[in-house]
Amino acid sequence: MKLTGSQIFVKSLQEEEVDIIFGYPGGAVIDIYDELHKSNFRHILGRHEQGVVHAADGYARASGKVGACIVTSGPGATNTVTGIANAYMDSIPIVVFTGQVPTTLIGTDAFQEADITGITRPCTKHNFLVRRVEDLAETIKDAFNIARSGRPGPVLVDLPKDVMQAVTDYKPVSRLSSTDPAHKPDLTRLPDVLDLMSVAKRPVILLGGGVILGKASDELREFARSVRIPVTSTLMGLGAFPGTDSLWLGMLGMHGTYFANMAISKCDVLIAIGVRFDDRVTSKIDTFAPNAKVIHIDVDPASIDKNVRTDISIISDCRPALQLINNMIKGKRFAVPEGQHDDWLRQISQWRSEGPLTYCHSSDVIKPQFVVEKLYELTQGNAIIATEVGQNQMWAAQFYKFDHPNTFLSSGGLGTMGYGFPAAIGAQLAFPDKLVVDIAGDGSIQMNIQELATAVQYNLPVKIVILNNGYLGMVRQWQELFYEKRYSHTDMTFQPDFVRLAEAYNVVGLRATRPEEVEPVLRQGLSTPRTVIMDFHVSRQEGVYPMVRPGDSIAEMDLGGREMIN
């Protein structure tokens, strides 16, 4: 069958069962767009290429499928870089197609030419420049395989205009990629893991985003509950273990709970699953889990011994490893002696009552934590929550209880302001009937606010909750604590009127300035089947606590009453 590059492009997407592509057209991809039009392929038009990539990323995180997007060459391509780096840091499977000038013009500084494969080399799992139409189908197949296999990540495919216009014989590619860099699971050390767990008196499970990416949430729950080991999680792992379970310790790290950080600091065996030991998790590495034997299960060999030295490592997807462990428990080939963790669980309960996760309530001003708590109450934990970056993100992580995987979408590694709203759009498209909420700050919501037009164009009832303190709050908090309150350029002196801005975009705008208005505004906003902005004017100086000072041990926490514990 003779097809053009553009026709092969659409066929290949169909082969990969891509049901939706996010994008923004331009000169270099006009042939592809013509074909998308002719084939009636479902395309979501964003308003900025960064938003387009974040939307594909949010779609991928919520659905567990590969997200796809397409943009034009030059500025279209360079605008995707933040979105790609964001997906790379959090290991999110997306495929980004970029237009390119015709092969005959590559290297001539042609109009809207950018060396996007060169630019994105350090922030993609892999990238391709397709120079011949004959290679196109196979390259797209490889791109999707690489994005989803092993430790997932973004893949970029650069498509020169003449390649997409050229004609060749098309045959669907059936073979699996030969360039898959995934390693075979190595489960040989599982017996050692079980030996260590059977003698552990103070074990803790630390889970990360790998459990969600590896679709191992059910297996993890079964494992933790059957051996009664308490569970903490990185930001990326929230939702993999229920936030309402009695074994749940909350998030650990810089803004982790007192009891999670204490448990890590005093445990004798740390079972780390699908984590990479980011510095926001470990803080001072020498004092991280100082008394623990460390078991590390991860799909990426390069994560093992990168930051934290492990005693036993298993290189595997989380799911098969946990399945095997669970089978051994079920087959009575492994058991923890009755009551072995009782003292430990009692100690944790004591820490829990000594340093609960809390804040000073107020009847005069809206506390941001109160808004998140109310949101949790009203949604009963059943919403998909996206966040922006900064204080809003940490309050969401601390005060919303996530019971299900793939329901917390947040920029963990790169910390990208402006991520949450377009990601929420992507998630809403993956799950049209679910409630999707972006918890935002007044700073970060403005970084991709143009995507309101996208939400309206496609009737997406995304809810935006702005915790509006008129500051770049997290930076302000650091200035307060570490820079003698010199608030250098963190006071957003001018802010738009978000309610009027909502009206301009033809979305619903609501505002609360008093604590008693919080619940009615949330109720009205959440029950409105349209895009809604809820602008909560919150306590301006509120800080995120507990907080571990950068470089300190995670056992040394500022609990916000300004006293340091330990």
Next chain:
Amino acid sequence: MEKKAHIFSLLVNNKPDVLARISGILGGRGYNIDSLCVNTTMSPETSKIVLTTTGDQATITKIEKQLNKLVDVLQVSDLTEDDSVQSEMALIRMKVTKENKPELLKAVETFKARILIMGPVCCIIELSGKPDEIESTLAHLKTMGIEDTVRTGTIALKK
């Protein structure tokens, strides 16, 4: 931990940007490449890259793992001095005077070097051997007036 020179031999896809990917992943993570050699193998679809780097064992392991993650890197071998044969080549332009010529010719013979061209005021010598042999020869020739040198990186092949 003790820092040591290490030789990595990489079998890679023969594509234009492979070298950039390898140097990028090492440079981006702060690992220095001491020397580098690239050429095609018997198969035109693959190239072999031999690179040397210095670091303690933990660093070397991290480098190896990062290299293994690259899609176009098909195989990574960490060659030690004992289980491989190493060689390097140097070209050396020497000043030639009436006074130093006899000594120079003698040195060329002693070090099993080869004179590629001999001019009235300078000559170019080709030298090959293990990297440490090249070092010591260069140190010796330096006393006779080296004008310029160029060295290939180390190449190595498993025994």
